[in-house]
Amino acid sequence: MNRSTRNQTLMGWLLLLPAMAIFALMIFYPFINSIFISFTNRNLLYAKSAFIGFDNYRKLFSDPNTLFLIWTTVKFVFLATLMPFAIGLIWALLMNQKFKGSEFVRGLTLVNWIIPGIAIGFLWSWIFNGDYGILNALLGKLGLIDKNVIWFGGKQTSMLAVVTARTWQMFPWYMAFIMGGLQGVSNDQCEAARIDGVNNLQMFRHVIIPAIKPVLILILLLGTIGNLQHFDLINVMTGGGPERATSTFATEVYKKAFKEYSVGRAASLGVIWAMMLSLFSIFYLKRIKED
Amino acid sequence: MFQKTLGFRIFFWSFLLVIGFFAFFPQLWMISTSLKPATEMFSFSFFKYFDFSNLKRVLSDRTFLTYLRNGIVVAVASSVCSTVVSVLAGYSFSKFRFKGRKTVMALIMVSQAFPQGLLLLSLYPMMQKVGMLDTLPSIILAYIAFTLPVGTWTLKAYFDQVPQSLMEAARVDGSSEWRTMFQIIIPLAVPGMMTIAIYSFVWAWNDLLYALTLISSTANRTLASGMVFTFTGEGGNDWIGMMAASVIASIPVAAIFVFLQRYFIAGLTAGAVKG
Amino acid sequence: MKKSIVVFVVMALVASSLFAAGGAEKTAIQQGMTFSNWSGSEKASVEIFTWMIDTFNQKVGAEDQVVQINWPWGETESQLAIRAQGKEQYDIAQIDIRMLPALAEAGVLADLTEVFGKEFFTSNFSEGSIAVGNFKGTQYGVPWTVAPMALISNPKILKEAGVDFPIVTIADFERACEMVKNNHPANKDSNLSNDIVAYAAMTKESGTAAPDLMVWLWTFGASVYDEQGKCVLDSEKAVQALTWFNSLMQKGYIQQAMARGDARTLFKEGRVAFYDDALMSKGAITNPAFGDISTYAFPQVRPVLKQGDKPQASGWGHLLVIIDRSPKKAQAKAFIEHLISEEVALRYFKENGMLPSKKSVLSNQAVVSDYWSNAWTPVLDGGRLAETAGPLYAAANQVILEELQAMLSGSKTPSQAGSAMASRIDTL
Numbered sequence: 001m002n003r004s005t006r007n008q009t010l011m012g013w014l015l016l017l018p019a020m021a022i023f024a025l026m027i028f029y030p031f032i033n034s035i036f037i038s039f040t041n042r043n044l045l046y047a048k049s050a051f052i053g054f055d056n057y058r059k060l061f062s063d064p065n066t067l068f069l070i071w072t073t074v075k076f077v078f079l080a081t082l083m084p085f086a087i088g089l090i091w092a093l094l095m096n097q098k099f100k101g102s103e104f105v106r107g108l109t110l111v112n113w114i115i116p117g118i119a120i121g122f123l124w125s126w127i128f129n130g131d132y133g134i135l136n137a138l139l140g141k142l143g144l145i146d147k148n149v150i151w152f153g154g155k156q157t158s159m160l161a162v163v164t165a166r167t168w169q170m171f172p173w174y175m176a177f178i179m180g181g182l183q184g185v186s187n188d189q190c191e192a193a194r195i196d197g198v199n200n201l202q203m204f205r206h207v208i209i210p211a212i213k214p215v216l217i218l219i220l221l222l223g224t225i226g227n228l229q230h231f232d233l234i235n236v237m238t239g240g241g242p243e244r245a246t247s248t249f250a251t252e253v254y255k256k257a258f259k260e261y262s263v264g265r266a267a268s269l270g271v272i273w274a275m276m277l278s279l280f281s282i283f284y285l286k287r288i289k290e291d
Numbered sequence: 292m293f294q295k296t297l298g299f300r301i302f303f304w305s306f307l308l309v310i311g312f313f314a315f316f317p318q319l320w321m322i323s324t325s326l327k328p329a330t331e332m333f334s335f336s337f338f339k340y341f342d343f344s345n346l347k348r349v350l351s352d353r354t355f356l357t358y359l360r361n362g363i364v365v366a367v368a369s370s371v372c373s374t375v376v377s378v379l380a381g382y383s384f385s386k387f388r389f390k391g392r393k394t395v396m397a398l399i400m401v402s403q404a405f406p407q408g409l410l411l412l413s414l415y416p417m418m419q420k421v422g423m424l425d426t427l428p429s430i431i432l433a434y435i436a437f438t439l440p441v442g443t444w445t446l447k448a449y450f451d452q453v454p455q456s457l458m459e460a461a462r463v464d465g466s467s468e469w470r471t472m473f474q475i476i477i478p479l480a481v482p483g484m485m486t487i488a489i490y491s492f493v494w495a496w497n498d499l500l501y502a503l504t505l506i507s508s509t510a511n512r513t514l515a516s517g518m519v520f521t522f523t524g525e526g527g528n529d530w531i532g533m534m535a536a537s538v539i540a541s542i543p544v545a546a547i548f549v550f551l552q553r554y555f556i557a558g559l560t561a562g563a564v565k566g
Numbered sequence: 567m568k569k570s571i572v573v574f575v576v577m578a579l580v581a582s583s584l585f586a587a588g589g590a591e592k593t594a595i596q597q598g599m600t601f602s603n604w605s606g607s608e609k610a611s612v613e614i615f616t617w618m619i620d621t622f623n624q625k626v627g628a629e630d631q632v633v634q635i636n637w638p639w640g641e642t643e644s645q646l647a648i649r650a651q652g653k654e655q656y657d658i659a660q661i662d663i664r665m666l667p668a669l670a671e672a673g674v675l676a677d678l679t680e681v682f683g684k685e686f687f688t689s690n691f692s693e694g695s696i697a698v699g700n701f702k703g704t705q706y707g708v709p710w711t712v713a714p715m716a717l718i719s720n721p722k723i724l725k726e727a728g729v730d731f732p733i734v735t736i737a738d739f740e741r742a743c744e745m746v747k748n749n750h751p752a753n754k755d756s757n758l759s760n761d762i763v764a765y766a767a768m769t770k771e772s773g774t775a776a777p778d779l780m781v782w783l784w785t786f787g788a789s790v791y792d793e794q795g796k797c798v799l800d801s802e803k804a805v806q807a808l809t810w811f812n813s814l815m816q817k818g819y820i821q822q823a824m825a826r827g828d829a830r831t832l833f834k835e836g837r838v839a840f841y842d843d844a845l846m847s848k849g850a851i852t853n854p855a856f857g858d859i860s861t862y863a864f865p866q867v868r869p870v871l872k873q874g875d876k877p878q879a880s881g882w883g884h885l886l887v888i889i890d891r892s893p894k895k896a897q898a899k900a901f902i903e904h905l906i907s908e909e910v911a912l913r914y915f916k917e918n919g920m921l922p923s924k925k926s927v928l929s930n931q932a933v934v935s936d937y938w939s940n941a942w943t944p945v946l947d948g949g950r951l952a953e954t955a956g957p958l959y960a961a962a963n964q965v966i967l968e969e970l971q972a973m974l975s976g977s978k979t980p981s982q983a984g985s986a987m988a989s990r991i992d993t994l
Binding site for chain 1: 292293294296298299303306307310311313314315317318320321333335375376377379380382383384387388389390392395398399401402403404405406407408409410411412413414417432433435436439441443493496497499500504514515518519530533534536537540541544545548549550552553555556557
């Protein structure tokens with residue numbers, strides 16, 4: 001190795017040290033430790049635990065609820081990513097028209113994102129409440145319903161409530177990214193397309209979308225990962241119910257570990273989840289691969 | 292960008308109203324509720340009352356202010372540290388070629404997907420052993436770790452855009468690696484730094500799970516878990532109090548946002564598009 | 567492959583070095599004692615708790631000062647267990663009676679007959695109160711407030727619906743619900759926002775739905791477990807109870823997704839005819855606009871299956887415990903005695919309605935003449951601890967909740983739900 005390469009290597013690693021230290025300590029070590037725990041019957045209440053081999057995994061695979069859990073997670077992640085994405089996209093296009101006050105409106109929209117998640121959870125639990133929520137009051141006054149709808153009682157409607165709250169919280173974030181991307185759409189391209197005689201819809205499909213495609217793919221990926229981890233709103237609004245209709249991997253791992261005290265079982269659930277995600281991540285990595 | 296045809300106008304106005312209502316009515320509802328006297332909690336009146344006593348009550352609650360202060364301290368610290376670490380790591384990934392680089396990059400990216408609740412299970416006893424339980428640094432470390440992936444990626448994208456020629460020119464001028472880095476390259480990535488700073492701030496600000504589990508004393512509690520404590524409990528939930536507290540908690544951050552949003556979005560521009 | 571190995575080795579080195587650096591354990595150099603609780607941080611009781619602790623600290627020396635640690639009620643059991651495994655200071659704790667079995671099993675709690683002596687318990691507390699602090703023969707808890715849950719009715723609403731008979735049997739109960747649902751003016755008008763819920767039964771959270779449902783099971787003569795510890799929710803009597811409960815849903819007397827907080831809120835607004843709660847709910851349901859509480863809230867025993875049956879009730883209460891590894895048990899004893907002493911207990915009662923536990927204080931004029939505690943006296947005799955209390959508490963309750971919800975939504979019949987409950991709980 002010549003001097004310059006050695007310098008490169010040294011410098012490179014040096015700069016990386018803080019990140020690697022934090023990563024090793026806070027993520028790598030706990031993850032490896034979790035794998036070990038998944039092979040034990042570790043319980044939060046007791047200090048001692050015993051090695052039980054693949055027992056936890058066996059129990060998980062033979063439990064019919066596990067498959068349903070995967071399905072519900074996929075359903076939630078899909079809806080909770082798609083909805084705010086769509087609304088964020090439309091809103092970004094609207095804000096991009098740069099009308100008077102659009103910057104202020106834009107900023108005000110971002111406020112949704114920074115309101116503490118627990119407050120959002122309670123706010124939307126309140127709105128959707130069957131007996132004293134404003135949604136039912138409105139629907140009742142408009143004559144659309146003749147009996148209070150118990151939104152959190154139904155499986156589909158609970159999912160609707162949770163996805164709505166998450167959409168409200170996250171669409172500003174999608175909007176911001178897309179707006180960033182829209183700034184980069186060159187005017188020349190638009191001019192050229194106009195001269196060619198395209199209409200608005202064609203402009204959207206053939207000029208704008210291709211120009212911001214990298215951004216769109218990026219935020220869909222980041223959004224998906226964020227929703228896979230998401231826990232707060234579901235926990236506050238439905239606790240994963242009713243009948244597990246809104247239970248995702250994240251809420252279930254928490255419940256198993258901190259409420260039911262089955263740390264070993266929770267760990268095995270988490271490991272399965274991580275394995276499934278590595279498949280997904282390989283796809284993500286291919287996306288950012290370069291030289 | 293778009294021609295203002297009739298079709299477009301309909302699209303524009305109808306979505307502006309619908310999405311606007313969706314986005315802003317709940318915000319207004321929250322504010323309106325915080326201004327209601329406790330007896331009117333469940334009335335559907337909208338900005339009929341302007342009772343500031345709820346807000347005053349929250350503001351004069353020393354404990355709540357402690358939570359707010361801790362929340363801001365943690366969020367700012369996480370934000371600053373995460374930015375610094377991400378800048379260094381992003382620069383390393385972008386400008387240096389060394390063995391193992393791709394693997395570390397991949398690991399950091401993939402780590403976003405590890406279930407955070409699961410990691411907490413091992414982090415708790417770990418923190419307990421080193422005596423870091425119930426300290427602010429414990430959760431700050433966690434927040435840095437969770438925002439690293441997005442941070443390093445964003446900054447790497449920024450640094451990638453700095454043409455090699457600029458670096459060569461700096462080297463020819465005789466500056467050392469460090470000087471090159473600090474004086475020339477990094478200033479170019481300021482928008483990206485702003486983005487990750489804001490992103491980590493919001494992450495730390497909003498987190499509930501780690502703050503609830505790793506912090507147990509009132510003096511160290513942060514905002515999200517503090518709100519769980521104060522307004523929910525064995526005796527029931529205090530809706531109005533929570534709405535008032537949410538308004539108070541959101542105002543400073545909202546103000547910052549409305550003013551800094553230009554930078555946030557600008558930061559998302561260049562880096563995001565090039566990907 | 568080689569570079570991956572290099573990377574992993576470097577990271578392992580980094581991680582372990584950080585570990586070693588921070589390896590020194592924090593020794594408990596704190597003087598004094600810690601009192602962990604949740605009420606001390608809840609708005610309704612912050613001040614009284616501070617007062618209780620301050621008055622004790624004034625009486626004792628520097629080495630016995632008490633300091634509070636708070637966590638939310640819902641996190642108490644897990645936090646107590648987790649911290650017991652660590653090395654932090656840990657002496658006295660406030661716990662809910664349903665947390666006792668799990669904590670006792672985990673070996674966290676100290677045997678209080680050694681600290682207080684048996685005499686202390688038998689002379690100060692009623693049998694029922696002593697029993698809730700006892701697990702498998704060992705006394706772990708000192709009763710702080712013990713009062714079974716009651717069915718709270720709204721006399722005003724019942725009157726407006728034309729209910730003019732006492733609720734003694736289940737048949738009475740159903741008739742009253744039916745009259746509220748169909749005859750009450752608020753339910754007959756077109757305004758949905760003032761509709762009255764006949765019986766706000768718990769159907770959303772496992773911690774409330776399961777224990778409340780157990781009382782109905784007991785009323786029908788069923789139980790969750792038999793003497794051998796096998797789950798018998800698929801027994802004939804249990805299915806009978808479930809079928810009856812389901813009928814309430816079908817007739818529209820109960821709702822899905824009802825949480826205790828919701829029920830209290832609605833009750834306070836005058837929109838619930840019946841719901842179950844503990845005596846500490848007084849603060850949550852008091853509405854000055856309605857006048858005196860006796861006009862709109864009447865705690866009573868649950869209805870029985872047949873005339874002459876003993877009404878069933880769910881045990882509820884707070885206990886004071888001492889952590890086993892605390893080195894300050896004698897001082898902890900003094901603090902506990904301070905908390906249940908007449909002066910402190912009466913003030914707690916005055917501020918928060920929490921019934922004192924010592925027999926001598928319970929007979930105090932201030933307690934006896936209070937409407938709310940008076941109304942609770944008939945209920946005081948009952949009170950059976952939720953059967954699922956123990957290490958599997960949350961898991962078992964969760965199973966019961968899920969199958970209950972499946973039944974109420976129509977996905978399962980009562981007997982299918984019962985069988986599912988039994989098989990799932992047995993294999994937990």
